[in-house]
Amino acid sequence: MSFYPICAEYNDAPLAEQFGSVTEHDVRRAINKTKLNPKDFLALLSPAAIPFLEEMAQKANQLTLQNFGKTIQLFTPLYMANFCTNRCIYCGFNTKNKIPRTQLGPEELETEAKAIAETGLKHLLILTGDARTKSSPEYVESAVKILSRYFPSVSIEIYAMTEEEYARQVEAGVDGMTMFQETYNEELYPELHPAGPKRDYRFRLDAPERACKAGMRVVNIGALLGLDEWRHDALKTGIHAAYLQDKYPDVDIAVSLPRIRTHVGDAFVPRSLVSDISLTQNMLALRLFLPRCGITISTREAPEFRENILPLGVTRMSAGVSTEVGGHTKTDEKVGQFDISDGRSVEEMSQVLRKHGYQPVFKDWHSLKEAS
Numbered sequence: 001m002s003f004y005p006i007c008a009e010y011n012d013a014p015l016a017e018q019f020g021s022v023t024e025h026d027v028r029r030a031i032n033k034t035k036l037n038p039k040d041f042l043a044l045l046s047p048a049a050i051p052f053l054e055e056m057a058q059k060a061n062q063l064t065l066q067n068f069g070k071t072i073q074l075f076t077p078l079y080m081a082n083f084c085t086n087r088c089i090y091c092g093f094n095t096k097n098k099i100p101r102t103q104l105g106p107e108e109l110e111t112e113a114k115a116i117a118e119t120g121l122k123h124l125l126i127l128t129g130d131a132r133t134k135s136s137p138e139y140v141e142s143a144v145k146i147l148s149r150y151f152p153s154v155s156i157e158i159y160a161m162t163e164e165e166y167a168r169q170v171e172a173g174v175d176g177m178t179m180f181q182e183t184y185n186e187e188l189y190p191e192l193h194p195a196g197p198k199r200d201y202r203f204r205l206d207a208p209e210r211a212c213k214a215g216m217r218v219v220n221i222g223a224l225l226g227l228d229e230w231r232h233d234a235l236k237t238g239i240h241a242a243y244l245q246d247k248y249p250d251v252d253i254a255v256s257l258p259r260i261r262t263h264v265g266d267a268f269v270p271r272s273l274v275s276d277i278s279l280t281q282n283m284l285a286l287r288l289f290l291p292r293c294g295i296t297i298s299t300r301e302a303p304e305f306r307e308n309i310l311p312l313g314v315t316r317m318s319a320g321v322s323t324e325v326g327g328h329t330k331t332d333e334k335v336g337q338f339d340i341s342d343g344r345s346v347e348e349m350s351q352v353l354r355k356h357g358y359q360p361v362f363k364d365w366h367s368l369k370e371a372s
């Protein structure tokens with residue numbers, strides 16, 4: 001059993017009609033329930049729920065406080081390479097874009113690690129682009145061994161791997177993985193991914209489950225909101241997270257809510273525009289559906305918006321971000337994967353969180369294996 005047949009059912013369902021037929025009564029019932037089912041989740045994501053956002057916000061706030069307290073875990077990405085063999089038409093690293101391509105060697109990695117560690121961060125997310133031969137599993141493993149000296153938690157956001165490869169990464173010190181399906185719409189997927197190994201929709205869809213089986217502690221999923229009708233992808237992402245939570249209760253299943261950003265290369269026109277209100281509705285519905293699910297809001301979002309939605313379900317935020325390879329230390333001109341909206345440093349973000357009554361969490365994990 002995998003998530004694929006469940007997702008296929010949603011792909012075949014008349015979702016536009018289902019969203020359109022939700023009533024005020026359905027929304028009220030979903031808000032008042034303690035344990036929501038997928039139909040309730042759909043109701044909360046529907047246009048009929050928009051007049052109830054305030055009520056949903058109050059409940060989301062209460063559930064988040066119950067499950068996470070007033071804490072926000074901080075992390076930053078480290079781009080180790082930007083070689084890529086894919087042509088995702090919404091991404092600046094796509095192989096058609098003639099940008100300088102590079103990869104960090106061991107010494108450069110160590111320099112980046114030291115610079116990030118000086119900010120106090122303990123959670124690191126490493127990214128490589130999708131080029132198996134350039135950024136091989138062995139390259140990632142040796143990088144993790146260096147980075148683990150500075151960070152008790154290292155997560156990967158790289159190409160989809162086999163279960164055995166994930167297990168090797170866990171053995172090397174990786175404790176989390178992020179895998180965005182980009183869109184769950186199987187028909188649209190090949191249009192957005194015209195060439196490269198990422199075209200394999202199902203191999204990518206099953207990657208988070210393979211990571212769970214391989215022993216990852218945290219598995220973070222998401223859709224790039226705007227590629228398809230946002231409500232459709234938001235629904236399938238939540239259902240995917242619920243599937244993983246039920247099947248792998250010992251794994252911390254989390255969801256990111258990224259919206260499309262501008263990038264170098266041909267401009268990409270999203271299929272649906274995801275407004276601030278839509279993103280907020282997505283987060284509130286997700287929190288009510290999955291009260292203990294981590295929710296990440298990255299620096300794709302503007303400072304003011306990130307602060308406004310703090311009490312509504314967020315549990316993780318990035319800070320001190322660069323989407324360029326070696327962007328934490330190198331000063332030469334580089335091209336990032338996408339443009340960020342919130343360029344605040346770790347210190348600035350920490351101050352902002354404290355000002356709002358939140359505790360910035362730098363470290364919530366220490367491997368006993370490492371301590372022995």
Ligand code: SF4
Binds near residue numbers: 084086091095129
């Ligand atoms: S989204 Fe990832 S796989 Fe696709 S082009 Fe960008 S870096 Fe490559």
